[in-house]
Amino acid sequence: MEAFLDTFFNGAVLARYAPSILQGVWVTVLLSVLIVISGIAGGSALACLRAYRIRLLSVLIVIYADIFRALPPLVLILLVFFGLPNIGILLSSFTVLYLILTLVLAAFAEEIVWAGITAVPKGQWEASRSTGLGFTQTLIWVVLPQAVRIVIPPLTNRAIAITKMTALGMVIGVPDILGQATTAQSFSANASPLMLAAIAYVFLFLPLVIFSRWLETRFAAPGV
Amino acid sequence: MTQAAQGAVAPPTLTVRGLRKSFGAEEVLKGIDLTIARSELVFVLGPSGSGKSTMLRCCNRLEEPDAGEITLEGDPVTGPKVDLNRLRLRMGMVFQAFNLYPHLSALSNVTLALRKVRRLPRAKAEALGLAALDRVGLKAKAGSYPAQLSGGQQQRVAIARALALEPSVMLFDEPTSALDPELVGDVLAVMQDMKAQGMTMLVVSHEMKFARDAADRVIFMDAGRIVEEGSPEQIFEAPQHERTETFLARFSGRG
Numbered sequence: 001m002e003a004f005l006d007t008f009f010n011g012a013v014l015a016r017y018a019p020s021i022l023q024g025v026w027v028t029v030l031l032s033v034l035i036v037i038s039g040i041a042g043g044s045a046l047a048c049l050r051a052y053r054i055r056l057l058s059v060l061i062v063i064y065a066d067i068f069r070a071l072p073p074l075v076l077i078l079l080v081f082f083g084l085p086n087i088g089i090l091l092s093s094f095t096v097l098y099l100i101l102t103l104v105l106a107a108f109a110e111e112i113v114w115a116g117i118t119a120v121p122k123g124q125w126e127a128s129r130s131t132g133l134g135f136t137q138t139l140i141w142v143v144l145p146q147a148v149r150i151v152i153p154p155l156t157n158r159a160i161a162i163t164k165m166t167a168l169g170m171v172i173g174v175p176d177i178l179g180q181a182t183t184a185q186s187f188s189a190n191a192s193p194l195m196l197a198a199i200a201y202v203f204l205f206l207p208l209v210i211f212s213r214w215l216e217t218r219f220a221a222p223g224v
Numbered sequence: 225m226t227q228a229a230q231g232a233v234a235p236p237t238l239t240v241r242g243l244r245k246s247f248g249a250e251e252v253l254k255g256i257d258l259t260i261a262r263s264e265l266v267f268v269l270g271p272s273g274s275g276k277s278t279m280l281r282c283c284n285r286l287e288e289p290d291a292g293e294i295t296l297e298g299d300p301v302t303g304p305k306v307d308l309n310r311l312r313l314r315m316g317m318v319f320q321a322f323n324l325y326p327h328l329s330a331l332s333n334v335t336l337a338l339r340k341v342r343r344l345p346r347a348k349a350e351a352l353g354l355a356a357l358d359r360v361g362l363k364a365k366a367g368s369y370p371a372q373l374s375g376g377q378q379q380r381v382a383i384a385r386a387l388a389l390e391p392s393v394m395l396f397d398e399p400t401s402a403l404d405p406e407l408v409g410d411v412l413a414v415m416q417d418m419k420a421q422g423m424t425m426l427v428v429s430h431e432m433k434f435a436r437d438a439a440d441r442v443i444f445m446d447a448g449r450i451v452e453e454g455s456p457e458q459i460f461e462a463p464q465h466e467r468t469e470t471f472l473a474r475f476s477g478r479g
Contacts, residue, residue, distance in 0.1 A: 126286050127323035127382070131337035131389060132313040141340060145327045 006190075013192040017184035021196050024180030028204065031098060031176060032163035039102045039162065040155065043109020050110070051117055051139055061110060068107035074168050076100045081172045093172040105162040112154050116147030152219050156212040160205060167201075177201060235298030237262045237393050237424040238283065243292035245278055252278045254448035256292070260393065263422045267435040267456075270445035271471055276428045279445070280395050283426065284315045297392055313341060316386025320398040322378040324370040330357060330381045331366040334388045342389070356388035357381070360414045376407030380414055387418070394418065396427040432475060436460060444468045 046065070050058050068076075081096045091099070120143045128138040167178040181197035236259045243256040252275045260266050268276045281287040283294060285301065285308060294301040301311055324333050331353050338349035357363045360380035370378050379399060386394060396415070400408045412434050419425060419438050429435070435442055435456055442459040444451045444467075451465050463469045 121323075123319060123321050123323035124325065127317075127319060127325070127385075128336075130284055130286060130312055130315070130317040131385065132309045132341040133337060134309050137340050141336060142325055146325075149327070 008191050008195045010188075010190050010192040013184075013188045013190045014196060017180075017188065017193045018196065020180045020184060021177060021193060021200060024175055024177040024197070025200050025204065027094075027174065027179075028166050028176040028200075031094070031101075031166045031169070031174075032204075034098055035101045035105055035163055035166070036159045039105025040109050040159065042102065042106035043111075044113045046106065046110040047113035047117060048139060048144075050114055051143075052135070065107040065110045068104050069111070073100060073104050073162075073165050074171070076104070077168055077172060093169060093174045096172060097166065097169040097174050101162055101165055104165075105159065108158045108162070109155060112151050112158060113147060116151035117143055119150050120146045149219050153212065153216040156208075156215055160208050160212060164201075164205065177204075234262065235295065236260060237264070237297055238426065239293075239295045240279075240283065241293040243279065243282055243294070244290045245275075245282055245287060246290055252448055253282070253289075256448075256450060258443070258450070260424060260426060263424055264440045265419050265425045265427065265438055267439035267442045268426065268428045268445060269430075269432075269435070269442060269459075269471070270451075274445040275448040276445045277397055280397050280426060280428050283395055284312055284317055286317070309341065313337070313389050314392045316383075316389060316391035316394040318379070318382055318386055318394065318396045318399045320401050322370075322375070322382045322402070324378050324382055324385075326370050328369075329366065330362065330368050330370070330373065330384075333370070333381055334385045337385070337389055352388050353384075356384040359387060359417070360384045361410075374407060375403045376410045379403065379411050383411070383414055383418075393424040393426060396425065396429065398429055399427070400429060400431055430475070432460070432472075444471065446471070 046061050050061050077096060077100050080091070080100060081093060084091060084096075117139075124142050124146065125138055128142040129135075133141065166174075166176050169176045170178045170182055173179065177197045177200050181193040184193035185191060238258070238260040240256055240258040243253050243258075244251065245253040254275075256275075256279055258266075258279075268279070270276045278287055282289045282292075283301070285294075289302060292302065296311060296314055299311065300306055301308075324330075325336070328336065331350060334353040334356050335346075335349040338344045338352055339346065342349075344352070354363055354366060357366055360383050362377060362380055362384065365373060365377060365381070370381070373381065379402075383394075383399075399415070400411050403411065408431070412431060415425070415427070415434070416438055427435075427439075439456050441453060442456050443453040444459060444463070444465070446467050451467055452459070452463065454464075458464075459468065460472065463472060
């Protein structure tokens with residue numbers, strides 16, 4: 001029991017490395033917020049473009065979405081971080097992690113929002129167009145507000161799943177929660193910093209998971 | 225003829241010439257000609273698949289005609305340089321499934337096009353919207369959402385949504401087919417009232433009694449063509465074509 005406590009809850013180690021892990025928390029939060037905002041915005045914009053059904057554009061969007069949904073994000077991260085310098089492009093590990101996870105979230109968000117747009121009945125388009133609204137006006141004022149209600153639960157779940165992947169930044173040296181914790185763990189030869197990291201993740205993501213559950217029940221009921 | 229004299233002064237509200245439409249290999253409309261005078265209520269009958277809904281939907285180009293010319297008060301509806309959205313403000317449409325916007329209140333359903341297409345300020349749009357809801361007897365439900373309204377009420381809001389734009393013609397696509405029988409009367413009463421106020425109306429429906437009471441002219445369509453047309457008395461009492469007779473017999477037998 002003592003060995004267990006000493007390994008996972010070593011008071012001295014916890015005290016020494018708590019500040020650096022707290023710094024990691026801010027990096028993780030900043031990354032997550034940036035990724036969620038730009039990923040969902042980008043994905044929604046692509047889904048809207050796809051609604052115009054311009055053949056070539058739609059094909060390109062589908063290819064992008066399928067590739068970024070198929071590849072493991074870690075592969076993309078390593079490829080970009082270790083590959084781009086060879087052709088003279090130097091990006092910080094923070095930037096690489098942000099870019100890749102944004103592109104991955106945007107790919108998923110595009111598919112989810114597109115599914116939401118196509119789930120809005122054809123009659124809604126017809127009613128709106130019959131009163132003189134144009135295609136874009138119909139998309140903005142009639143279709144998207146209904147699509148958003150449909151896609152909020154799956155989109156939230158996906159956003160949580162992707163932001164948790166900020167932990168992948170560790171392999172390229174991003175000083176996020178896990179990055180800080182593994183550094184501390186190797187200096188102290190003790191698992192307590194990792195335990196602290198786990199606790200930090202729970203505090204960060206549990207409220208989001210509960211929030212998404214609330215959203216699901218809130219939007220599951222037929223819209224009133 | 226009064227109609228010819230009128231035509232010299234003002235063009236008919238709606239004309240359709242040589243309208244054709246195919247879905248894939250199937251030709252649904254095989255050349256439709258139709259003229260609707262101002263304030264006329266024209267009722268279209270026909271078996272399902274006869275092309276009557278497609279014909280109606282071609283009038284405001286929700287379905288794109290393959291061939292033919294359509295005019296609204298003399299202005300071309302078909303053709304390359306048509307500002308379709310402007311024209312659609314002048315052609316109200318009412319759908320079988322109501323198609324109200326579920327995320328908007330009854331009033332917002334009615335004011336959306338007033339605000340976004342006619343670009344009226346909110347106060348003005350809401351005043352017109354409330355007046356339109358009042359015409360269909362639902363001013364009190366302005367703040368209700370579609371899910372809180374009965375089918376009949378939803379359809380009347382949908383009528384108000386079209387009416388608020390003060391269209392030159394109203395197109396009705398089986399407006400009562402999705403309603404419980406006891407709710408049909410309210411919708412028909414609103415349509416009767418519109419007729420009394422001089423609205424020009426093209427109605428695709430199976431409400432025979434309404435056709436007898438309110439229609440100026442009844443058109444019978446079958447297999448993509450107009451088989452015959454005439455006054456309600458002519459069509460219902462003395463149909464000239466066997467197909468019309470068979471159709472009406474089947475209907476009266478059902479009723």
